[in-house]
Amino acid sequence: MNERASGSRRGDGGGGGGRRPERRRDAQGRERNRGGHGRRQFSEQAPRQRSRSADPARLVAFEVLRAVSRDDAYANLVLPQRVRHHHLDRRDAGFATELAYGALRWQGTYDAVLALNVDRPLAQLDPAVLDVLRLGVHQLLGMRVPPHAALNQTVALTRAVIGAGPSSLVNAVLRRVSGKDLAAWTAELTAAKDDAAERDAIDYAHPAWIVRALRQSLVAHGRAADEVHALLEADNAAPVVNLIALPGVGKLEDALEAGAQPGDLVEGSALSGGGDLxxxxxxREGTVRVQDVGSQLVARAVAAVPLGAAGPGETAKGAAGAERWLDLCAGPGGKAALLGALAAERGATLLANEAAPHRADLVRKALRPVPEAAWEVHTGDGRDLGHELAGQFARVIADVPCTGLGALRRRPEARWRRTPGDLAELGPLQRDLLDAAIDAAAPGGVVGYITCSPHPAETTTVVADALKRRHDVELLDAGAALDAVALRPLGAGHERTAQLWPHVHQTDAMFLALFRKLPAATTEES
Known part of the structure; x- marks a missing residue:
């Protein structure tokens, strides 16, 4: 659910007060309120009525924001750990999730609002104070928390985790912010901007370059440019948790009995409201996993598309005659687990490769519920495998590193981390990995090129370059392949590639291109 449209009314108490602090710290490292300039502001409540301790749910949200901004952590990994650490119940966990994710999604817009209300550049604020302010602004502008509760509880959080000194600054700034709603603030911020992307960047809390990139991506994949607003809205809506029961291994009964709904796009999936899964x-056993439906669909499509008429030769089979599959970039293991389960059902085997050792360990953990005879994990650079294991696999999946612009709704901090330069940096790697995947495929074998980004620089341009550069592959109809494994038609195909969209399919924006390796004789003739 979109934080702008709804939110908990959780919280009580009034706002704290104090004068603008100088940053002095006591023996425990907390800031004290000493000095400062200007007239002192007082709380609406007497000191004995103000909250003095941090609300646990808000504390969890603060710890998530600090981990993201200080340690470059991923919110979706940190949040469950902090929820368990503080023993939050389902209601408090939901509030903490909405608060942390909402503050991260809307960070750019909230920072622009704060810049109008803080008497110094935001870069000069203590980073912890800035994170507290972002949480306060989201409660005031993006949730239904009463203003007095948002003020009081945010000031209490500041006192508890940073010190008494900064609480006066936090109180004063949030009081100014509370004087207008989000629409009024965004109208003020966009009034002088002539560029539509710059206005959308404020209205929808995406960097302007991403707004332009998503508009370009829609057109590149055969959709209308004016869908960009619906796409940006979908990025800002809290996504439903997607579950998958690994084929032949897992069952969804517990999830369905607990209120999850059967998925309407792919077999063996369910949609959950979240909570402590x-x-x-x-x-816990890994037989049911959290995985976006888009990821489920593209993996199933690679596993299901027919091989060449003659089929791959003996080089693509193991010692027991089993088909060999390769996941070239397997970490952290979500698609590998699904592919491994499908391989086990069909008597095939999967080699899951991952370059980073710690991520290879995650792949092993993900594959553990799958029969051991069906899989093997290899640690190494995927670019080398095309040469080392040339022509040895019937099916190869290259889920390449990308900007992740298609998963911004699930990774709210990613939009503020990425830069246009990432596209240029990732492009050569993506092309090298696709080449390695094609080299590793046997004649008649299938290669799936996948990105979690719709940007043409990472999708259609890479595919077009491969077709110009190589004469040993043909492009298959990826849209038809997705429809063949989906429970209903998706309409995701365009010029034989396929692109899923959050605002159309309620999935991450996964891209799929399918290639078939041509027999040597065909290659020589061409």
């Missing part, structure tokens, strides 16, 4: 034994 670890309470289900199937999730």
């Amino acid at each position: 670890g309470r289900w034994s199937a999730v």
Whole structure:
């Protein structure tokens, strides 16, 4: 659900007060309120009525923002750990999730609002104070928390985790912010901007370059440019948790009994409202996993598309005659687990490769519920495997590193980390990995090129370059392949590639191109 449209009314108490601090710290490292200039502001409540301790849910949200900004951490990994650490119940966990994710999604817009209300450049603020302010602004402008509760609880959080000194600054700034709603603030911020992308960047909390990139991506994949607003809105909506029961291994009964709904796009999937999924034994055991439906669809399509008429030769089979599959960039293991389960059902084997050792360990963990005879994990650079294992696989999946512009709704901090330069940096790697995947495929074998980004620089341009550069592959109809494994028609195909969209399919914006390796004789003739 979009934080702008709804939110908890959680919280109580009034706002704290104090004068603008100088940054002095006591023996415990907390800032004290000493000195400063200007007239002192007082709380609406007497000191004995103000909250003095941090609300646990807000504390969890603060810890998530600090980990993201200080340690470059991923919010979706940090949040569950902090929820468990503080023993939050389902209601408080939901509030913490909405607060942390909302503050991260809307960070750019909230920082622009704060810049109008802080008497110094934001870069000069203590980073922890800035994170507290972002949480306060989201409660005031993006949730239904009463203003007095947002002020009081944010000031209490500041006192508890940073010190008494900065609480007066936090109180004063948030009081100024509370004087207008989000629409009024964004109208003020966009009034002088002539460029539509710059206005959308404020209205929809995306960097302007991403707004332009998404508009370009829509057109490149055969959609209308004016869909960009619906796409940006979808990025800002809290996504439903997607579950998958690994084929032949997992069952969804616990999830469905707990209120999850069967998925309407792919077999063996379910949609959950969230909460502590670890309470289900199937999730703890890994037989039921959290995985976006878009990822499920593209992996199933690669596993299901028919091989060449003659089929791959003996080089693409193991010692027991089993088909060999390769996941070239397997970490952290979501698609590998699904592919491994599908391979086990069909008597095939999967080699899951990952370059980083710690991510290779995650792949092993993800594959653990799958029969051991069906998979093997290899640690190494995927670009080398095309030469080392040339022509040895019937099916190859190259889910290449990308900007992740298609998963911004699930990774709210990513939009503020990426830069246009990432596209140029990733392009050569993406092309090299696709070449390696094609080299590793046997004649008649299938290669799936996948990105979690719709940007043409990472999708259609890479595919077009491969077709110009190589004469040993043909492009298959990826849209038809997705429809063949989906429970209903998707309409995701365009010029034989396929692109899923959050605002159309309620999935991450996954891209899929399918290639078939041509027999040597065909290659020589061409």
